[in-house]
Amino acid sequence: MKSKSHIADTHKYNFNYENRVVLKNSGIIDPENIEEYIGVGGYKAWEKVLTQMKPMEVVEEVKVSGLLGRGGAAFPAGLKWSFTAPLKAEQKYIVINADEGEPGTFKDRLIMEGDPHKLLEGTMIAAYAVGASKSYIYIRGEYTLCISRLKKAIVQANEYGILGENIFDSGFNHEIEIKIGAGAYVCGEETALIESMEGNRGTPRSKPPFPGVEGAWHKPTVVNNVETIANVSAIINNGADWYKTLGVEGCYGTKVYTIMGDVELPGLCEAEMGTSLRTIINKYGGGMKNGKQFKAALVGGAAGVFLSNEMLDVKMDFNTLKEYEAVLGSGAILVMNEDVDIVEMLWSVIRFFRHESCGKCNPCSNGTTVLYNLIDKIRKGKGKEADLDELIRISEAMFLTSFCALGQSPLMPIKSAINNFKEDFLTKIK
Amino acid sequence: MIVYLNGKAYEAKPEETVLQLALRNGIYIPNLCFHEKTGKAAKCRACVVEIEGVPGLKTSCNLPVTDGMEVTTNSEKVLQAQRMVVDLALSSGQHDCLSCEQNGNCELQDAAYYLGIERPSFQLYDDDYEVDDSSEFIRVDRSRCISCGRCVVGCNETVVNEVINFGNRGFDTKIIFDDNLVMGTSACVQCGECVQLCPVGCLIDKRAIGSGRTWELEKVETVCPYCGVGCRLEVHIDRKQDKIIRVTGVEDSPTNNGMLCVKGRYGFDFVNSEERLTTPLIKENGKFREADWDEAIALVAGKFSDIKKEFGSDSIAGLASAKVTNEENFVFQKLIRREVGTNNVDHCARL
Amino acid sequence: MYEDILKKYSPEKENLISILHDIQNSDPQNYVSEEAVQEVSEYLNVPLSHIHGVLTFYTMYSTKPRGKNIIRLCESPPCFLKGSENILKKLCEILNVEVGETTEDGIFTLELCACLGVCGNAPAMMINEDVYGNLTEKKVEQIIIDIKGRA
């Protein structure tokens, strides 16, 4: 590898530890030893909420921090909690969405493998805030290491009395259980996840009622992504005002971007919201591999957008990207060099959707197959220009009519690929 | 509460959905998966409408009415989306109406007709589905299944036989019986609820196939002749042949809510049976001869009177059939108790 | 036959997915048999059709016997970009199977899967519970040889 000597010479790969919030401990402490987590200040926030804060104050703090859901939809976490917190119910649940399935995303895996107690601490704080005595962490079945580390962490937290009955004499009880998936991307959708947790086929439910009101076993249920929850203890420890000093207006805090593809140093970085694509590629991704030219980045996973070099300096945060009809999604950044054929990549994206469509609703299960047949035809050089309009027309109809976000998703990559890289398609059509 | 449908005001009931309100007032919105009994599945997505002030489109089958709501069911945006949705459903299988038993009674056909879809735009169907003809009364042709889910809900939640579910995923989703058995070897009791709920030609009464177009049949409502529950049913009759083609349950019947059992739905072959007695027979010298009712009744009444005189009332007992109605049973026990003078009366209590 | 697994769980439907995982993992042919479905159905009081529906919805399960080792090669866009198609070709060639098939000796079943979350080391695959990254044609050949040697 050419790059290695380059790195060794400078002795400076930027791990960016100073900017890390959710991955502060990952790659530093022993994830299987609760005392190391406690040693770096772990469970301080838990102690603080139990001894000094009322549940609604916790909700308020998170609300003020402006923390947005990191699963892709960017829904304000505090607002989500505030719907469930005041409800009177015999049972409420926190569910952690650890079904990280968006292609190119592995941030939640790093948090769970590297710092499982951080997830547990955030979960407990959320549970205290909304008044839930039980939480579930739903992990995809493929993440075997996450499952075993989290199971160990839960046992340790119980042994230390951090979890369990009447925690530190506060009168608050809490139990955390792991639920395991079995291979279905759609279970990342919160209602499909709940279905799966209940032992069913993981197909989405009608909303309303939203899970916050009627979720798991018809009880009020807050579903949060792992990365979202991993921000919570830092917000409680340092306050909402501190949190708002990070990131950009409206999108505070850091974002874990996973960067891969044709870069020298694929991996992941945690940087402030609003870091540009260029910075992410050059500073954290080590630049383009083998000195090739940048052509495109698929941002946000399969449900994301193909961005061209015109977008290199745009701030990568939820709001700014929305202005450009793009999405940040899960924060996955797949970088493609000049040699990559976007038609091939779009084919791969659509194949993914066809494979993962759950089959519940007609436009998605049939639509993804129609889209696949079309792109496959184009890929094989048998397409015509009108097929490009057809791809957009069908995915637009799917966007308007599909049951859940999965069927709505193909529009983004299809539209952006055709609009930004039309040449690639025309070459195939000729 | 007032709801506007295409600009016109309608009085809505608080519990109903936009689709229910529209259908109740004769405004058609294409819909394939909704059924009053199986509920708002929002799976087919054909019933999308526009709501003033709400971005995008909403499915009307699971959209509760709100006061002052302004709904558009026929804008170009709505029709275009509906057209794509129905086109996709039509493209997904082998929906060749010419030979389909459901022709004229098919909700997919109705939706496609309403939207002006002449033929499916896409070729999605691959013919690796075999028709499941293994069961006695029901043919399952999955090439016509649109995964609406009515049969699944019907089997699991309405009749609670719990035999049907969805198997596989995505485009390959199909209905399965038990642990993926053919219908004939599954625990299916052939109640036919799934057939009645199926909006297309996937689940079909096997014996009706090819024996009469639905619009040529006369539908006569009656009460099931079997047990005493009194299920209301509709007999579909071909008058030319004077033959029953099929039987369906009456959906708004309070006794059976459209449901029937295997006997009520499929046990009508006795009607045209060669062996069925239609004239009374009197045995003389060891041989039956045909008689008329007056002669037969007079003969039986005379014999009963003789027996009663000679051996007393309690030497006679009456046993009624469970096939007769409660009213008929009432009359029968009156006859035995008052005219014969005995309490020896019973009912076979089973068929 | 499956009591040891079943008794670890309370007889509630929410445990179905975990139970099916355990049953499959305990089976030398890596699948959930009809007998198992029957037993689980009785234990949880859940219809057979429900269990079959769940088994065929999730890609990690199989209702047909498979090999001792399940190879699950990622075909999602990040791995596709880094050449997963070539890896697939190579695997098909050295194992002499198509996707979804089991080798004649019953040692491997080749499957494709969605993103495994090791995209920084694409192309990647999982064999049973172990993840392999930065795959090259040469590397997969070695991995297969190594596992065969242990079989």
Next chain:
Amino acid sequence: MKTLDELRKIREKSQQKITLGESNNRVKIVVGMGTSGIALGAREVMKAIIEEVAIRNLTDVIVTQTGEKGLSSMEPVVDVIEDGKPTITYGNITPEKARKIIAEHIVNGKIVNDFIVTMLN
């Protein structure tokens, strides 16, 4: 079961342990044992390090594990932490390279430049 006071004490104690403060250990070797690391051979690296430490009877060296730092392309990753010195992160480590690090860096105090990913004060 611990009380809040006990928790606070654990916090103080382990804080020191991480910086090697009071302990008798001179060096802490940390192997990155995330999925990526393991996929690229971190288990074998860990084994080699433990063996080497035992063979050489290095009683002042402690070997532990951690999760992933996020630089997938440099896995397996090994940190060498010494009090008062910059923490060295080595990348793309194999069992052979790990043995070399022990021999040169841990025993002889000579940093192995070729394997360095980063140096942190």
